[in-house]
Amino acid sequence: MSTDRRDAQGRERGGARSRGDGHRGALNPSDRRSGTDPARTVAFDVLREVADSDAYANLVLPPMLRSRGVSGRDAAFATELTYGTLRLRGRYDAVLALCVDRPLDRIDGPVLDVLRLGVHQVLGMRVPVHAAVSETVGLARARVGAGSAQLVNAVLRKVARTELEEWLELIEAQEPDEVARMSVVESHPQWITRALRDALMGAGRPVDELGSLLEADNAAPRVTLVARPGLISQEALVEQSESRPGQYAPTAVILQGSDPGGISAVRDGLAGVQDEGSQLVTLAFAAAPMDGSDERWLDMCAGPGGKAALLAALASSRGARIVANEIQPHRADLVERSLAAVPDSSVEHVQVWDGRDIGTQEPSSYDRVLVDAPCTGLGALRRRPESRWRRSPADVPVLATLQRELLTSALEAVRPGGIVGYVTCSPHLAETRAVVTDVLRALPEGSVEVVDARAVVTEIAGTDMPLADRTDVQLWPHLHGTDAMHLTLLRRAVQN
Numbered sequence: 033m034s035t036d037r038r039d040a041q042g043r044e045r046g047g048a049r050s051r052g053d054g055h056r057g058a059l060n061p062s063d064r065r066s067g068t069d070p071a072r073t074v075a076f077d078v079l080r081e082v083a084d085s086d087a088y089a090n091l092v093l094p095p096m097l098r099s100r101g102v103s104g105r106d107a108a109f110a111t112e113l114t115y116g117t118l119r120l121r122g123r124y125d126a127v128l129a130l131c132v133d134r135p136l137d138r139i140d141g142p143v144l145d146v147l148r149l150g151v152h153q154v155l156g157m158r159v160p161v162h163a164a165v166s167e168t169v170g171l172a173r174a175r176v177g178a179g180s181a182q183l184v185n186a187v188l189r190k191v192a193r194t195e196l197e198e199w200l201e202l203i204e205a206q207e208p209d210e211v212a213r214m215s216v217v218e219s220h221p222q223w224i225t226r227a228l229r230d231a232l233m234g235a236g237r238p239v240d241e242l243g244s245l246l247e248a249d250n251a252a253p254r255v256t257l258v259a260r261p262g263l264i265s266q267e268a269l270v271e272q273s274e275s276r277p278g279q280y281a282p283t284a285v286i287l288q289g290s291d292p293g294g295i296s297a298v299r300d301g302l303a304g305v306q307d308e309g310s311q312l313v314t315l316a317f318a319a320a321p322m323d324g325s326d327e328r329w330l331d332m333c334a335g336p337g338g339k340a341a342l343l344a345a346l347a348s349s350r351g352a353r354i355v356a357n358e359i360q361p362h363r364a365d366l367v368e369r370s371l372a373a374v375p376d377s378s379v380e381h382v383q384v385w386d387g388r389d390i391g392t393q394e395p396s397s398y399d400r401v402l403v404d405a406p407c408t409g410l411g412a413l414r415r416r417p418e419s420r421w422r423r424s425p426a427d428v429p430v431l432a433t434l435q436r437e438l439l440t441s442a443l444e445a446v447r448p449g450g451i452v453g454y455v456t457c458s459p460h461l462a463e464t465r466a467v468v469t470d471v472l473r474a475l476p477e478g479s480v481e482v483v484d485a486r487a488v489v490t491e492i493a494g495t496d497m498p499l500a501d502r503t504d505v506q507l508w509p510h511l512h513g514t515d516a517m518h519l520t521l522l523r524r525a526v527q528n
């Protein structure tokens with residue numbers, strides 16, 4: 033395949049004529065024989081790993097591209113094809129259901145994945161129809177078997193006869209319930225759409241923002257870097273990379289491109305990839321006002337270490353040091369790695385403990401404790417393309433119990449007068465407000481004060497930031513361009 037048939041975003045410009053004159057040397061022998069397009073083959077193989085092995089697409093795709101020598105525009109095409117197909121699976125399945133003569137669950141998984149890839153090319157990427165169909169039929173023949181080619185050909189031709197907007201109108205017309213309709217059109221499981229609607233309303237946002245929020249979940253996020261304070265300035269990082277400063281966090285830098293690997297500050301650990309919302313809540317946690325000593329900070333759930341590295345950099349400039357805790361040993365190793373560039377003096381140690389035990393084992397031992405709790409990740413759906421299909425409503429109560437236990441432990445581990453930051457990358461009310469309310473209700477009245485997180489975040493952002501008139505902070509992809517991070521700041525009262 034000739035690479036110049038694709039534009040810089042990997043969208044295909046030319047026809048289906050040429051096959052296999054690009055990265056042949058890196059193809060599997062069977063692909064070489066069949067002449068299948070390496071980018072489409074990679075996308076298919078990632079989808080199968082996601083389906084068969086519960087793999088994470090963002091972990092599987094980059095090494096697969098590298099090992100097969102798929103680069104440049106072909107790599108961009110494969111990335112958009114993979115992530116777009118995964119995100120919009122719900123919408124595409126609704127289209128496919130109107131084009132095949134049997135329920136989709138009676139179609140073999142690999143055939144269904146080939147069809148979804150074909151639909152995304154035709155309806156989502158505007159690949160010329162003849163190229164999309166013939167290349168996808170070729171993929172079906174090579175990867176699934178000759179028997180599937182006819183079905184794929186017929187179904188994709190049918191899909192291509194109607195524009196996306198018309199398909200969506202047809203689908204909408206079938207669905208009287210508004211949430212169900214929005215769910216299928218914007219490709220979210222219904223329980224997630226409902227949870228996001230409730231979260232918007234609970235956080236004081238108008239419910240008619242729901243469509244924009246769901247749409248934002250379907251857009252690929254820009255790569256955001258953090259300039260770790262004391263290691264590199266935001267300005268220097270902007271100069272060094274093709275980028276612009278973030279909107280709210282004074283440490284954030286937004287890349288124009290998508291490959292941070294070539295930036296020396298990232299390679300050297302002076303900067304890292306981190307959502308701007310994650311940076312903002314970490315900066316706010318570290319800036320929350322309190323009296324007395326401010327020397328020993330605990331990051332209770334630190335893996336893989338993004339916030340720990342930012343905290344350690346901040347701690348260094350303030351003469352403080354952090355303990356980074358993580359329950360999973362392999363994730364604790366990642367924390368060690370993320371801390372490689374920060375001065376040793378700002379890291380007391382990385383430890384593998386159950387955070388729920390720290391409160392009883394080390395009561396009143398820290399000046400600040402961050403609980404970046406394990407959560408459903410409903411605030412980062414744009415970043416994890418398959419996660420919306422993998423999560424289930426049953427996850428929520430299990431996580432909420434763990435979140436309550438971790439927050440309770442944090443309030444025991446912090447000294448009287450110290451600060452606890454409760455953070456989730458989910459706006460789900462059962463993981464945010466309900467957790468905080470329940471934990472505070474179980475403690476003696478007056479033993480914990482709520483700190484005005486909104487005031488702290490606004491001061492850090494130094495700009496008029498759209499935030500609800502509440503003491504906790506909820507960020508939104510459609511509003512702030514960040515993940516939907518939640519932050520509650522608490523101060524343990526000083527008892528007389």
Ligand SMILES: C[S@@+](CC[C@H](N)C(=O)[O-])C[C@H]1O[C@@H](n2cnc3c(N)ncnc32)[C@H](O)[C@@H]1O
Pocket residue numbers: 332333334335336337338339340357358359360363385386387388404405406407
């Ligand atoms: C949301 S992630 C933290 C992300 C991290 N703070 C960062 O910015 O890179 C939650 C982490 O909590 C860890 N975790 C889960 N249960 C835990 C527990 N009981 N004690 C400590 N850590 C736990 C998970 O393994 C996961 O690494």
